[in-house]
Amino acid sequence: MAWTKEMPAQPVVAVCGATGAVGAEFLKVLHDVDFPAKEVRALASARSAGKKLAFEGCGQVPAGDLTVEKMTPESFEGVDIALFSAGAGVSKQLRDAVVSHGAVMIDNSSAFRMDPDVPLVVPEVNKADLAWHNGVIANPNCSTIEMVVALKPLNDLAHIKRVVVSTYQAASGAGAKAMQELYDQTRQFLNGEELTVSAFSDQIAFNTIPHIDVFLDEGSDMAADVAPGYTKEEWKMVVETKKIFGDDTIEVAPTCVRVPVLRCHAESLNVEFDAPVSLADARRALMAGEDVEVRDDPAHNVYPMPGLLAGSDHVYVGRLRDDPSVEHGIAMWLVMDQIRKGAALNAVQIAQCLLP
Incomplete structure (x- = not known):
């Protein structure tokens, strides 16, 4: 069954794996495209909790430091979009928590790419496949x-x-x-x-x-x-x-x-x-x-x-x-x-x- 929850015009975005190279690029891209976020949460492992990440701002989120929070199943309460780059194991572990909180997981790992119920999307090529997602969308391999x-x-x-x-x-x-x-x-x-x-x-x-x-x-x-x-x-x-x-x-x-x-x-x-x-x-x-x-x-x-x-x-x-x-x-x-x-x-x- 396709996802039926309506996406708000100003979603709450969680960047999962925020301290990694792709996590840092997520934050930069959100700013560069001026994504209309109501809130941006920086999530990572326990060892990174409390770290400050510079963020140039986007949507309703002003420029300033984001404080990294430890990523747990409860982290996704109130989240609409979860951008994941934390490894396949973490994505598999947290999939149910993300979806059960009503968030859409956009996953950069290989965890779900070939799952028949998960669309594998490059917007320039097959964005129509987004119509049948059920809470998880996979980002393909970069090559x-x-x-x-x-x-x-x-x-x-x-x-x-x-x-x-x-x-x-x-x-x-x-x-x-x-x-x-x-x-x-x-x-x-x-x-x-x-x-x-x-x-x-x-x-x-x-x-x-x-x-x-x-x-x-x-x-x-x-x-x-x-x-x-x-x-x-x-x-x-x-x-x-x-x-x-x-x-x-x-x-x-x-x-x-x-x-x-x-x-x-x-x-x-x-x-x-x-x-x-x-x-x-x-x-x-x-x-x-x-x-x-x-x-x-x-x-x-x-x-x-x-x-x-x-x-x-x-x-x-x-x-x-x-x-x-x-x-x-x-x-x-x-x-x-x-x-x-x-x-x-x-x-x-x-x-x-x-x-x-």
């Missing part, structure tokens, strides 16, 4: 969000048959400790010191690692459905893309790679269609696509680059060209700030769609 925002205007031109995607994922995708490890290893490498490796499986400074998350054939709840040799991060892109588009016929062949970049994921895509799509039509469709920005003038070295797009809101497209290896194909390059659009902004955009 999936980046890809499907760019694919949507192309799929509207002609049905996409297959996508081959390689990701170039920033260290920040693995958290603050991973970013610090990139800093530390870079210094150690340049000083000729032994490298400290803990956040990643291998050296990340001056290296790339074709391994993100666990290999599913090593044992996983997803392993029964996955082709051997793929990681969980890669298989998320396969199953999430099908769910978001509502189309099991779209095939995705992903390779996910960690690169020594601090922030912003990049992706190389080869897209194959069922019918002819001209490069000119693809370019026009992408230029008109929602939250897509085309930066494509290779003759003048114009193309999106991760080091220049931190803090940006869009999916940036460049290196558009025909793919001569298939009958109907194009190739392109994408860049997106995975903390911004790939996590916090997408969740807040979902929240905006819920407003009356």
